Amino acid sequence: MSTLVLDNGAYFAKIGYSHEKVSVIPNSQFRTKTSRLKTFTANQLDEIKDPSGLFYILPFQKGYLVNWDVQRKVWDHLFGKEMFKVDFADTNIVITEPYFNFCSIQESMNEILFEEYQFQSALRINAGSLSAHRYFHENNSELCCIVVDSGFSFTHIVPYCRGRKMKGGICRINVGGKLLTNHLKEIISYRQLHVMDETHVINQVKEDVCYVSQDFYKDMEIAQLKGEDNTVMKDYVLPDFSSIKKGFCKPLEEMNFTGKYKTGEQILRLTNERFAVPEMLFHPSDIGIQEMGIPEALVNSINNMPEEMQPHFYKNIVLTGGNTLFPGFRDRVYKEVRALAPVEYDVSVVLPNNPICYSWEGGKLLAENPDFEEMAVTRDDYEENGHYICEEKFDI
Structure with a gap:
């Protein structure tokens, strides 16, 4: 069979x-x-x-x-x-x-x-149960883990103990990859170019240029600077599907900070959108969704578990799903959970090689x-x- x-x-x-x-x-x-x-x-x-x-x-x-x-x-x-x-x-x-x-x-x-x-x-x-099975298989001395599955429609946070899901700690955040792509489409359509019908292209833009900020306000200040001081700015060449099959970022040395390009390429200039869009995973309230972000929901989920199990969950946080591939995602989750967790507990956040x-x-x-x-x-x-x-x- x-x-x-x-x-x-x-x-x-x-x-x-x-x-x-x-x-x-x-x-x-x-x-x-x-x-x-x-x-x-x-x-x-x-x-x-x-x-x-x-x-x-x-x-x-x-x-x-x-x-x-x-x-x-x-x-x-x-x-x-x-x-x-x-x-x-x-x-x-x-x-x-x-x-x-x-x-x-x-x-x-x-x-x-x-x-x-x-x-x-x-x-x-x-x-998530399959992810937990894989994690326990690789770490057979561990009894507990908490899986963050951030996919297309939702982000789920689910604690597992001895391979069973603990239903009292399951938490769902109504933010996923689809919402992020749609939000990016709206921002670009409002600021530069009407792209509301271009889900496929803008999804690619999101995957190529977005990242999770480690210090949101500092990145916001950099994004307002002019010229080469603005290290956040990226120029993205959109595909025309004849000569350019797939969009790409202009290399730094080819970027023209005056904003004028001679060639017939269609350019999107992206600054604070690059980190403001993935920020919704950490602060859904930024776009009016009155829910917790991922780190806060993680801590809330662990707090719903029996006290003697809590240190084990903090030590075994597993990230899965496409949204965890944003550069900086793991570091930001670690930083915020570490700040919210009791001082005496170890915090460890695992991002597998292929979270999808x-x-x-x-x-x-x-x-x-x-x-x-x-x-x-x-x-x-x-x-x-x-x-x-x-x-x-x-x-x-």
Whole structure:
């Protein structure tokens, strides 16, 4: 039996057999301005010659799977002959779902996995639980860890003890990568250039130029300086999809501080947006979301745990998800948690080498675990007992 591990994120699906490498593939469909009638699915995005004004059709809304038609088409593509050539009669699946998922979504997922695709067995689990599994596997002397999963729709903070999630400490912040990209689109559209339709391009800009400030007010002062003293300023060359396929930052020596460039390149000049956008992860109230930032929520979550466990959580903070890739993210989380934590506790913040695929790697380990068969539900079990057996087994 082979096991397929699918970390079904709201933006990227991380998928691969447990004995192979992971593939990171967009979990959506796309339409372009030029060919409105043709729909591209998942990694067919690479075939689009001109992705300006790219229109996303996402299966997830606000972190929950709501558009099953789109999700089915993405899964058909992933499981089909172009990609993984899944032989359902001989395959188990480990699939992730969000925290606090709705029963109706869980039941639809059970039906699709067992009745439509006919997998031999399935395990539905939170991505954070897989990250915790991987962390405990690598640090087997530790009993507790707290996972920060900052993804496309939400940021979740979840404490784990002996591999089980502690429901009393789960905290959700309604800030994720989608909100950051949309905010950057608004700022650029207001200040320079109308880019409200350019989600694909501006998402790339965000990933290329944004960083987490270690001293917000100091960076704000630098961003107001003129000329070469302004070390925050970056000129970003936008793609035209004929000669420039992908946007890039102008090297420092080529930057023209007067703002005039002779060539036909389209330039975005970015200053305080570079750090003001990721700052929303630390201060959501800056844009009117009355919630705690990540460090404060971390401390709040740990404070909800029994006192004797708290030092163990402070010592094992694990960062996962795409937003943790902003330069300076880990240092800022460490600095702020250290300032809020009791003096006598050690604080350690771990950023894995690949925080996007960390939970998939946990799923791979779990699939090879001798206990895997105990945790999964087989198709025979499901046909005999229905959804009830899934609810009983999967709430881990």
